[in-house]
Amino acid sequence: MNQRKHLTLIAAGSAFLASLPLTNVFENYTWAIRSFLVVAVMCGVGLLVRSLRAPSWAPSAAMALSGLLALTWLYRSHEEYLGIVPSPGTIVHFGQLLRTASEEMSEYATPVGDREGFLFLATLGVAAVALLVDLFAVVVRRPALAGLPMLAIYSVPVTVDTDSTSWFPFVLGALGFLWLLVTDNVDRVRRFGRRFTGDGRDVDLWEPSPLAAAGQRLGALSVVAAVLLPLIPFAMPAGLLDSLGGGAGGGSGAGIGNGKNGKSVSMFALLSGQLNRNKSVEMVKVTDLDDTQPFYLRFNVLEDLSAKGFSARPISGGAPVGNGFGKPEWGPSVKSATHTARVEVTNELAINYLPIYTWPTKIDKVSNNWAFDPKTAVVYSNKETTAKKSYNVTYTRPEISPDDLRAAAPVDTSSPQLKDLATAPANPVVKSKVEELIKGKTTEYDKVKAIFDFFSPDNGFTYDTSTGADTSGTKIADFLNNKRGYCAQYAAAFGWLLREAKIPARVAFGFARGGSPAGTKAMMLTNFNLHAWTEVYFPGYGWLPFDATPSTAIGGSVQTSYMPAAETANGNDDPNRRGSQPLPSGSAAAGDPGLTGHENPGNTGGGDINTKLSLSQRVGNFAASAPGIALMAAVLLLLLLALPGFARARTRRRRLTFAAAGPGTPVGVPVGDGPQMTVLPEDDRSALVARDNAHRAWDELLDTMTDYRVTIDEAETPRATVDRLVRKERLRDKAESGARLLSTVEEHARYARSPLSARELRTALSSVESAFAANATRKVRLIARFLPPSVLRRWRTNAGIRSSALTLSIGRGWDSLMRTLSVRRMVARRSGR
Known part of the structure; x- marks a missing residue:
């Protein structure tokens, strides 16, 4: 090489x-x-x-x-x-x-x-x-x-x-x-x-020198x-080693990375990526929880809505958690209960938002680098992440009935705090659907419930994590028509429809309830428990959670006192997400109970979907898979390797298709004692055909010699070449007669006034090739058949000729351009005028 x-x-x-x-x-x-x-x-x-x-x-x-x-x-x-x-x-x-x-x-x-x-x-x-x-x-x-x-x-x-x-x-x-x-x-x-070395000693070619x-x-x-x-x-700098050990990549590499105020990473994409993983990863552990029916553990919220979907606003303001949390919006007439819980975050969850239960009243064992924003009820930090954090949360949870919300005051959409949260981008699909759903509804709660009930599986909605993370207007319209998506689409679509109805809404992110290891009261939350839901604003009650995702598709789904979770009438919705069954305390697998290990978290629907694929779809899926790509690569490689052999066979077939030397039997006399040959008249048109046949047969002989690595001397005459072949290649009997026939025909075609016409050229070539093959090694025979050197030599020669011609033409063009643009020539022209 x-x-x-x-x-x-x-x-x-x-x-x-x-x-x-x-x-x-x-x-x-x-x-x-x-x-x-x-x-x-x-x-x-x-x-x-x-x-x-x-x-x-x-x-x-x-x-x-x-x-x-x-x-x-x-x-x-x-x-x-x-x-x-x-x-x-x-x-x-x-x-x-x-x-x-x-x-x-x-x-x-x-x-x-x-x-x-x-x-x-x-x-x-x-x-x-x-x-x-x-x-x-x-x-x-x-x-x-x-x-x-x-x-x-x-x-x-x-x-x-x-x-x-x-x-x-x-x-x-x-x-x-x-x-x-x-x-x-x-x-x-x-x-x-x-x-040589410094002292003059010789260094072998493959021995590294002292300098090398x-x-x-x-x-x-x-x-x-x-x-x-x-x-x-x-x-x-200080803190770098902490980031090396405390980042999301510090563990198994399956965690959630940093995102300052939610702007660097889309929460929807993050959620989709985690739900479609093949491995369950523990992210949060909740212990000492005295609430028998806690709602979801919440860490972030998205309030901006554009044609591209929901996105986060940069959070600013707020006060350090040590300064208190203020009071929730519900009044003293609303019954509420205070609960406590201990939250332990693993190294796999490294975000700038603290998972909490709302509404918090006290958080212990976290520094004042964490601040609470009362507008979004989010605890955030620009200096720390949640990785390996352990803290105690004290929170209050209200008990609100549907009648309470029906009696709530109308929403003041002109309020500066709610104005931007009750408007939606123009979308004809969303608009027509909202007008249809809220027709005849007078209270805000009844409108919310009508839109909420629309997402029931009884209307054909199916949970599917394979639909992607996009929640733009086009994708939401597709979701409303196709009725297939996962919790992100349910939450975003529900919030979009509510805003179209002039009802303040936003999308919240956190964890659904998880399972408990056997013999413990701890609740383990994994990446499969990550969840999104919608929050709706009611005057006098504040932001209340509504989960439009079918409860049978979400493990640990929670029904609130004012709105049951959306589910099928017969309770028979196929769960398409790991951990989708309700998780009773004491389940065998933390965060992943009831699984046999064969479930696919990215399943797209019913279990028999693969049987419904057409043959073309199966072929396409196989072609896109790693084995299919490897197979096609192997086939392509074989085709490339077989290309020279195909070219050689084509050339040989074209050469051996000899044209007839003339009509009927050629006129002439026998020549020599070998195969029958005839001398053609000088002026006969068939003489041109005979010369062409002779040259093609001789070219085929030379290519055959090249393929079988038989030396070619271009200075030799055809007779000298054949004499050398007979002597060195030990041609005998038919091979010798065939070689001498080819040389005699070629000599007459080159030098004689009248060429010879022979009918046995094809047979002669086959006899000589068989002799070459018998004398060659197996390697030479295989190369002559599949990678014939004559073809490679011809390709190399043609490429060199064409590239030289192209280079020459480019050079001439460049010289012509330089002469045209030459300043000296322009000056000479002007001076000669």
Whole structure:
């Protein structure tokens, strides 16, 4: 393997190693499999083109084209030509994937799942880095510049994730860059000739010199120092080590990361990602709870509503928790009870909002870095996260009846505090549905109940966590029509419809009730207990929770005294979420009771949905899976390997389809004692055909010699070539007669006034090829059949000719342009006027 081929492999491997830190960004390894396939295809094409001795720019162009084809195959729009050649629809599809990834960047927390937009962006980025690394390292021969694109993708994880990340992929990426530098420098040193040590001792070609060995040791020490230096307390600012150990990534990597005031990560996307995980992760433990019917543990609320859905407002103001919490809005006539609970947050929940029961009256064992905002009833901090926090909460819970809410005063939508919370963006689907539902309803409570009852499974609504995190106007309209979604869609749609009805509403986030480990009174809350619901404002009672999600789909669902949870009339709604069954105290599995271990938290509906898929859908699903992609990659590789053999068979078939030398039997006399040949008249038109047949047969013989590695001497005459074949290749009997026939016909076609016409050219060629095959090894026979050197040589020659012609034409055009724009010529013209 020559130097450039060797560097091509090293460049591809280094580029892929540099991308490995992306494992901290993605939850699964789908991105790595697809990126590896694209880089492998590009590397293989680069090696193939460089083996053809193509110009320096050709391998990069071929790699870029092969990368585009690989991306087209992996991310199909189903509008491609032949399933792999991109079409205008493919480019539009790529643009949509990039736009989707751009929109979701601000919504999804790391690690993210297999979102198609993110996967395409990662694969495209790795392919671009691989192309640039190959360009800098192999073409430009400046491997140090290859560190720039490698650094760009290398730094992505620490840019998008403020929590600690695994160090091991970063070490692999650094080693990949050192590997590239060392390989290039070793190749440069080898071209100097013999190497010597300082004392004059000769160093073998493959033995590292003392200088190279010292460089390798320095590189290894640099990597170790770069990894260990941040762990030294005095080397980094205070608090960094705390963030390394206290971030969401500090545990199993399945937790929720930081989000300042909810603006950096969409709560809907966060909720969707956690509910669709394959593993249950304990996030909160509630103990010493004296409330027999507690509502949900709440930590955040979204109040802004636009055409893109609900979003959080930056929380400001409020007072430290040590200063008290004020009084709730319900009056003294409302019955309420005071309860206490101890909350312990694990390292897997690292957010800036404290999970509490509302309305809190006291929170012990937290610092005054935490403040309480009475408008949203949220406890937040800009300096700390909830990771590993333990605290006691004292709260009051009111007892309110439906009649109390029916008698509540009308909402004053002109109030500055409620004005923005009772309006909704224009949406014809939402508007028509609200007008239909609240028709004839006079009180705010009756309107709320009418809209609430609409989301009952009796109306066809189904719980489904696979519908995604989008709650924009278009998606809400789809949800109202398709009636399939998870708690985020239920909460957002319910709140949107209420605001369309001029009723203040917002979306709250927290945990539904969880299960208890056997023999304990503790309540464990996992990522599968994360939940969203709607809060509605009633004058004199404040913000009250309403959960429109069907109770049978939510484990630990709570029915309030003023509104029962939405459920089916027959109680037979299929739960599509882990832990969806009610969780009695003392259940066997904390946070995940009643599970056999075979449930899929991302199930999209009924259990027999796979049996309803059509054959084309099954084929499409298999093609998009990792085994399907691997199978298609193997088939594509086999087709590429078989291409030279197909080209050789086509050329041979075209050559052996000899044209008839003339009508009827040729006129002439026998020549020699061998196979029957006839001399054609000089002026006969069939002479032209006979010459062409002779030349094609001789070309086929030369290609056959090339395929079986038989030496060709272009200075020899056909007769000398055949004599050498008979002597060195030991041609006997039919093979010898056939070879002499081919040489005689070719000689007459070249030198004689009248060519010969022979009917046995095909048989002669077959006899000679059989003799070559009998004398060759098995390896040579296989290569001659599947990777014939004659085809590769012809491709290489044609590529060189075409590239030279293209280079020459570009050079001529450039010279012509320079002459046209030459200042000297312009001055000469003006002076001559």
